[in-house]
Amino acid sequence: xxxxxxxxxxxxxxxxxxxxxxxxxxxxxxxxxxxxxxxxxxxxxxxxxxxxxxxxxxxxxxxxxxxxxxxxxxxxxxxxxxxxxxxxxxxxxxxxxxxxxxxxxxxxxxxxxxxxxxxxxxxxxxxxxxxxxxxxx
Numbered sequence: 001x002x003x004x005x006x007x008x009x010x011x012x013x014x015x016x017x018x019x020x021x022x023x024x025x026x027x028x029x030x031x032x033x034x035x036x037x038x039x040x041x042x043x044x045x046x047x048x049x050x051x052x053x054x055x056x057x058x059x060x061x062x063x064x065x066x067x068x069x070x071x072x073x074x075x076x077x078x079x080x081x082x083x084x085x086x087x088x089x090x091x092x093x094x095x096x097x098x099x100x101x102x103x104x105x106x107x108x109x110x111x112x113x114x115x116x117x118x119x120x121x122x123x124x125x126x127x128x129x130x131x132x133x134x135x136x137x
Contacts, residue, residue, distance in 0.1 A: 009050070018084040051094065
């Protein structure tokens with residue numbers, strides 16, 4: 001198997017987050033030590049993002065400092081909104097934006113709440129191309 005090279009960048013974004021189902025779902029609002037019903041009300045987090053992007057040569061066809069600035073600017077311009085999305089939803093939304101700028105590559109995107117708990121999603125290049133074809137239909 002041929003090796004693949006990735007660059008990665010990290011950045012943080014403050015946001016308000018809410019998991020509405022937690023307020024009264026029996027498996028979440030348990031009333032005991034496992035109770036997480038507090039997640040049903042808006043609460044603050046510092047969301048941590050890590051984006052890994054496939055590159056095609058050792059001199060980097062995408063400069064990671066520029067990539068970081070581009071990704072941070074998506075949030076600064078209001079393109080991506082945290083709203084009440086889960087970490088997984090934020091990762092997929094971020095992937096959609098970055099993939100449209102840099103198509104035809106593999107990505108791994110992590111989003112965590114306060115650097116403690118989060119998600120990691122692998123987006124293979126084949127899936128990225130399928131998304132592009134579907135979006136153009």
